[in-house]
Amino acid sequence: QTKFKNITTSLEQIGVTCVVDKLLVRGLDYYTGVVFEIKSTDQSLGAQSTMLGGGRYNKLVEELGGPSLPAVGFAIGLERVLLALENKEPLANEKVVDAFIFPIGEKAEKASLLVSSILRGSGISCDINHLNKNLKSAFKLVERINASNVIIIGEEELKENKLTVKNQITKTESKIAFDKLVDYFKK
Known part of the structure; x- marks a missing residue:
């Protein structure tokens, strides 16, 4: 519980809006701790607004034949990110690349x-x-x-x-x- 509070406090300190959903379950059973999702505020994505999801898994590497190695991981829905970016206006008059x-x-x-x-x-x-x-x-x-x-x-x-x-x-x-x-x- 202390680690979880540290995470949410850290997010608040850097200005990231954090909504705690105690019913959130990721689709994989190897998570052993906090799971998280990052969602887009783009309404056009509807129910498919999750851009990134992941969590803590302490036993996964060992279950796959490796050493006991605690880890945190995530996956990004690249197609969803691209859809969300298509709906954004390009940055005005800012040079992106030379x-x-x-x-x-x-x-x-x-x-x-x-x-x-x-x-x-x-x-x-x-x-x-x-x-x-x-x-x-x-x-x-x-x-x-x-x-x-x-x-x-x-x-x-x-x-x-x-x-x-x-x-x-x-x-x-x-x-x-x-x-x-x-x-x-x-x-």
């Missing part, structure tokens, strides 16, 4: 991982289009997340060892050598 990388093809997908690693290692925020949307859909997403630049990596770019960078602010397009990309963003 660059949105759009790979075209399997080789470009691999190259995009290297490019993102180099950019992030240099303090440049970026995201990769893993959804394989067409270019038109990708640019709608770029507008929604307010990315400053789009980096296109396709067969032509790989052959030339250059990237196509479209600056969304100045509406200019440049061909940048792979080894000059960080310099482009740092200028």
Whole structure:
């Protein structure tokens, strides 16, 4: 009971609304302590508003053949989270990423991982289009997340060892050598 009170008090201290439901039962019988759910306030989700659920399970690892290891775990309903996010307005005029990388093809997908690693290692925020949307859909997403630049990596770019960078602010397009990309963003 003391541990439970510590949890609810901690949540209150950081401004998280907590509703105690003594009848809450998760669908799995390996929980040995507190169980929890995090729900969306999005009314359009109806009865399917639980985004995340989990709890304490002290014996699960041992029951699966491992050592006695107390644990807390949770699962996220990714589809529900995506549905809830679709109903939210995008953040107004806030730059989310410096660059949105759009790979075209399997080789470009691999190259995009290297490019993102180099950019992030240099303090440049970026995201990769893993959804394989067409270019038109990708640019709608770029507008929604307010990315400053789009980096296109396709067969032509790989052959030339250059990237196509479209600056969304100045509406200019440049061909940048792979080894000059960080310099482009740092200028």
